[in-house]
Amino acid sequence: MMQFYKDMLLIRRFEEKAGQLYGMGLIGGFCHLYIGQEAVVVGIQSALEPKDSVITAYRDHGHMLVCGMSANGVMAELTGRAGGYSKGKGGSMHMFSRDKKFYGGHGIVGATAPLGAGLAFAHKYRNDGGIATAYYGDGAANQGQVYEAYNMASLWKLPIIFIIENNGYSMGTSLARGSAGDFCKRGEGYGIPGEKVDGMNVLAVRTSALKAVDYVRSGNGPMILEVMTYRYRGHSMSDPAKYRTKEEVEQMREQHDPIENIRKIILESGKYKEDDFKKADKDVKDVVNASAEFAQASPEPDPSELWTDVLVEG
Numbered sequence: 197m198m199q200f201y202k203d204m205l206l207i208r209r210f211e212e213k214a215g216q217l218y219g220m221g222l223i224g225g226f227c228h229l230y231i232g233q234e235a236v237v238v239g240i241q242s243a244l245e246p247k248d249s250v251i252t253a254y255r256d257h258g259h260m261l262v263c264g265m266s267a268n269g270v271m272a273e274l275t276g277r278a279g280g281y282s283k284g285k286g287g288s289m290h291m292f293s294r295d296k297k298f299y300g301g302h303g304i305v306g307a308t309a310p311l312g313a314g315l316a317f318a319h320k321y322r323n324d325g326g327i328a329t330a331y332y333g334d335g336a337a338n339q340g341q342v343y344e345a346y347n348m349a350s351l352w353k354l355p356i357i358f359i360i361e362n363n364g365y366s367m368g369t370s371l372a373r374g375s376a377g378d379f380c381k382r383g384e385g386y387g388i389p390g391e392k393v394d395g396m397n398v399l400a401v402r403t404s405a406l407k408a409v410d411y412v413r414s415g416n417g418p419m420i421l422e423v424m425t426y427r428y429r430g431h432s433m434s435d436p437a438k439y440r441t442k443e444e445v446e447q448m449r450e451q452h453d454p455i456e457n458i459r460k461i462i463l464e465s466g467k468y469k470e471d472d473f474k475k476a477d478k479d480v481k482d483v484v485n486a487s488a489e490f491a492q493a494s495p496e497p498d499p500s501e502l503w504t505d506v507l508v509e510g
Contacts, residue, residue, distance in 0.1 A: 200402075203262055204234035205455055206484070207230055210261060210267060217274070219433075226287075226432050227288045227433045229255070229429045232449075232453075232454075233255070234455065236361050236425050237259050237331070238258075239404075240359060243402055243405035244329065247326040249319065251298075251299045251302070251328070251330050252302070252331035253303075253333060254303050255333070256289070256291075257288070259298065263297070265296055266487075267483050268486065273286055273287065277491055278494055279491070283504070284496060285501060286301070290302070290303065305339060306336040306340075306342050308331060309345035310348075316328035316349065316354035327355040327356060327413050328357070329356070330356060330358050333360070333361050333362070343382070345358075346382075346388055349417065350383070350388050350417055354417065354418055355413060357419050360379045360380070367435075368431060370439065379420070380421070383418070388419065388420055389419055390421070391404055391407075391421055393421055393422065393423045395454075396425060398457075
């Protein structure tokens, strides 16, 4: 549980720093922060093995960090520097690490479902025992390609968990105004079981993830997890989020914050004291500050990089 706390706090502080650098003009393009949703990826990734594949949408910095990608490399990529995971060419929405089996960050809404099914097909074809996890949001869950992927994944019993990070607002339209029914039940017509999960509780997420991983890895085919979560910031840095009240956001922070919730549980266990949390907080801040310094010290890509990674000779 202490590791969960540290992982979620790293994501929170990293994202806060990324927001600062964006405001300073050091991060260009789009930037979608994961603040508030930390328990989702931390809980799910804790149930996976190194051989498993991960693919997600453009709110992706937290996923990278929990997959083991370094804060230095991620921040350098956000700032478009040569020391980044995609040599400064991918930015916030498109960075990868084959070593960590992290296959993006994708800007196309809903694309992670069929791409994730492809990764799952590769696992099954190679018979390597791995599974794929495909993350996407509640807005993407209404896209047609998601259901084409459900059909293929079920038909071929692909080892994949489809993970819907339902933060309730898509880009800015509330769930009640844009989506009918529960997303976790939309796979029933394809024979895919689903479950709704409290995404503000990292232990609840881990429990459901362990069950889903066991089901999928046992050869039963895909499963859907609809993880109910909440983002404290706007959809992106350019979104003022006027479609909800400040009171609503404050209530979620005060009553359901995933980091504070696990902190209380750990303190009540008596195994850790306030000093332990202070040290953890300092360690996390040191990592994040170092990543910002590394990013700003890293050079911009050489213009010749425009021509690399574009074409592979057959």
